[in-house]
Amino acid sequence: MKLSLWTYEGPPHVGAMRIATAMRDVHFVLHAPQGDTYADLLFTMIERRDRRPPVTYTTFQARDLGADTANLVTRTLAEAAERYKPQVLLAGESCTAELIQDQPGALAEGMDLGCAVIPLELPAYSKKENWGAAETFYKMIRGLLAAQAPEPGTPMREMPTDRRPKANVLGPCALAFRSRDDIIEIERLLTLIGVDVHLIAPEGASPHDLLTIPEADFNICLYPEVAKTACS
């Protein structure tokens, strides 16, 4: 137990929300009580985004405990997939749901939701927000690109000689300090040295866009706190 008068970082599921909110065509079903919906205001008020974050909370209550919280999860997953029709559905839980062990990730994988499902494990009692963002981005890339991964020991691809090299800029995401200005600046600098930007992610990217990551020649890990896990 630790006395906290002020916390600079939120819990890991808020990190996962930052990835989901930055991207397009992703939806996040979070097994969490009603009060955890406060996190929406971080995006709509503090960051002034004009859309709700793509998150559906199960908002279970005390009277649901021991009865049908798992049912509530599957119902919420089905409704969210139907209503939002995402390319990728993330399924995870906040601190309280972690204790009741409904395993929303496994439940989602066992359902036919008509979209790719990526289960998230976000240990709320040992990890924090940035870890949650990095882990979610990594899980998303690994989940989507596992089939395209080169065999271990495959030599690095040669830099092309017939065209300008292309880079992925990885790390810009929701609720990141100054990230919009940083993107403009880095694009300008890359152009100056003759490098094209292939993809910026997660901010503004869809899961389909992430599939094209291997088309670039190299990755720039702009914010290690978000993208280092995915880049390594």
Added chain:
Amino acid sequence: MAANTNNTPVAGCNNADVLRERGQHEVFCGLTGIVWLHRKMQDAFFLVVGSRTCAHLIQSAAGVMIFAEPRFATAILDERDLAGLADCNDELDRVVDEVLERRPNISTMFLVGSCPSEVIKLDLGNAADRLSERYAGRVRILNYSGSGIETTFTQGEDNCLKAMVPVLPATPAKQLLICGTLPDVVEDQFRRLFTAMGIEDVAFMPSRRADTPPGVGPSTLILLAQPFLGATARALIGRGAKLLDAPYPFGAEGTTAWLWAAAVEFGVSAERFEAVVEGPRARARKALTPMREALAGLTVTFLPDSQLEVPLARFLHAECGMHALEVGTPYLDRQILAGELDALPAGVRLSEGQHVDRQLDRVYADRPDLTVCGLGLANPLDARGLRTKWSIELVFSPVHGYEQAGDLAELFVRPLARSDRLAV
């Protein structure tokens, strides 16, 4: 109270069908009340026993309102606490010691339960007793739940006040006990009005200092200033007090009816009452006139949030000429809302609980001129060309009584005026 419900005129919407919904809720949990409770009770400390999420929530809800040395904190549970409850209790004692050592001026500490502490069945009632013994004579330790699995937003205040009821001193005196956190200036205004009517014995709960709480007894008359204190009222009734049947003191007429409910019980004559309220009521009506011009005929929808929805819808309807389309509330406590429900016109869609996606579908279909909602929803609604008022402002701003009637209405006028300016 029950009698009043049964005598409901058919025109009111007390008996109307209520749309009950179950889906995603978009509301704060009861921990949020700490933000205003700690400002009111200047010698109280609130220690949340919870997770990093709980700490983050209070900070996010409080926003810029945090003082340099806030009188609240979170004891964040970690993996070791989850492993064994015995150690967890030791840890809690250690954290309480740490806080009280740093803050010698604290007379009352609330251990505030959260979802995680309740799910692991950490017995904070027990902990409060244990620690009260250890700090006997110096600090009183109480406990209540602000968890999101048990409480929504303002219910945290209800639970906090209810936790204080058993420790209130007994008093045989005939007194008026006003319940609900009010800004000090509003409290002073009400006290002056009652004094002018000859009602001298007026107490407020919570009081400004937790170490000088009001008394309670069989001659105590409870007047609720906030429409979310049902559990507190029932606990006070359990100690012999009587709950007065009244609307809530919003607007010129709401305030008059509220004051009158108490005046009658103390035998204040109609003439004397008139003489006292005449001036301030006229001021309130005057302040409301231009607001009514701006609001009359416009439509409003309340999304469930603070529990103030029903009384405020009544105020906007009766005193500002607005039409309420949907009035959503986290839960309907008919005992303490009876008078208010009667005053809502028939045809208002009353909803309890929430399925936020479906409710937003209704808002998009209704397109009210004004939507009163939580902070998570306001900007997205604005982006769709709807105008919004943040319900949390209604909890944090002085809005009760005659002198604030104009300000209260103005809170609703402002978003409309702003978007008029944008439209030009």
